[in-house]
């Protein structure tokens with residue numbers, strides 16, 4: 001599958017030149033490939049064909065309406081973590097009965113809203129939350145469908161901030177206490193025990209942690225089915241993607257091959273092979289909550305080189321017009337994004353180490369440090385690859401920078417799916433204190 005590749009010396013998304021998109025819509029600009037999202041969804045779906053399953057896309061990875069709409073058309077369910085995400089999913093035409101509501105801090109208002117919309121399940125992370133959901137359901141004369149998130153105490157994930165399945169994390173209920181908490185939940189009159197859930201971390205690129213976690217939770221799931229008639233087991237998300245190709249060593253990048261391999265060490269087939277054998281005998285519906293895997297490789301962030309700067313010590317900086325407010329992964333958890341010029345570099349170009357940094361007034365505002373890059377000129381366009389997940393979704397207005405625009409490409413056509421914020425948008429809803437009030 002060819003979603004991002006050079007064609008006649010220009011980087012393209014599907015059939016559209018990225019330089020043309022930048023000229024028309026400006027930078028920084030997020031560009032997504034619809035085909036890549038569809039392809040990743042379908043490949044994961046196909047790998048699990050032997051299981052009764054539902055893929056609930058983890059909305060937090062990219063909650064743009066057009067992305068939700070696209071996945072909704074694929075018949076995806078959705079894993080949400082706030083009332084706002086549920087609102088977005090419903091607005092995009094998603095089915096509430098295919099939504100699971102996760103997160104450690106659901107408020108009373110969020111619980112009321114999700115109950116009213118009749119979501120598939122609340123994935124519950126503590127006993128205090130169980131009691132809150134029971135109380136809110138009682139007040140509104142409903143029974144709340146719940147699943148408990150079990151923390152299997154398995155180490156996984158690419159960075160300490162994205163590992164969630166160890167016992168010292170804030171997430172879930174310890175596996176040793178699971179049956180006890182289910183017993184307590186079963187006595188709460190306004191709850192319906194519908195499932196069990198786990199999620200061990202993010203950007204996991206080997207099968208082992210998934211297999212170990214499923215092996216630990218499967219016997220508990222079987223027991224819960226016998227005891228309480230639960231219907232589903234959600235195995236969470238976390239499937240990693242390729243961020244780092246072999247470009248720096250002079251070889252071609254994964255996306256130049258048009259090969260959207262999910263990760264160098266883990267394919268969807270290997271992932272399925274690691275978990276399906278332990279899941280199938282349970283006779284439960286299996287839910288999956290992939291986020292990054294479905295959208296990560298499907299997006300790039302286009303940016304323009306503003307200035308080149310060499311310090312007295314000879315250190316080189318490439319200053320670009322995207323900042324940590326547009327893409328915070330490098331600053332937040334040392335996330336790696338491949339950086340390539342939109343105009344195809346010549347293989348004979350000498351590469352030089354430089355820091356690629358944004359305009360935000362923070363030392364953490366960098367996209368790459370000491371990265372070997374082909375020569376870049378002022379005004380040149382670059383692409384930060386694999387920025388589709390936890391990119392725009394984490395963007396902010398820090399430094400009063402308007403949010404970037406987003407474009408979805410499908411074949412030869414490009415659609416603006418989010419307009420660039422204007423300066424006016426930046427102050428919307430703000431009020432100065434009236435002079436009279438200040439005087440007192």
Ligand SMILES: *Cc1c(COP(=O)(O)O)cnc(C)c1O
Pocket residue numbers: 058060061079102103199201202203236237238239289290291292293389
């Ligand atoms: C973040 C999250 C996911 C998605 O994680 P990815 O690594 O993007 O697949 C799934 N489930 C839960 C509960 C999460 O918190």
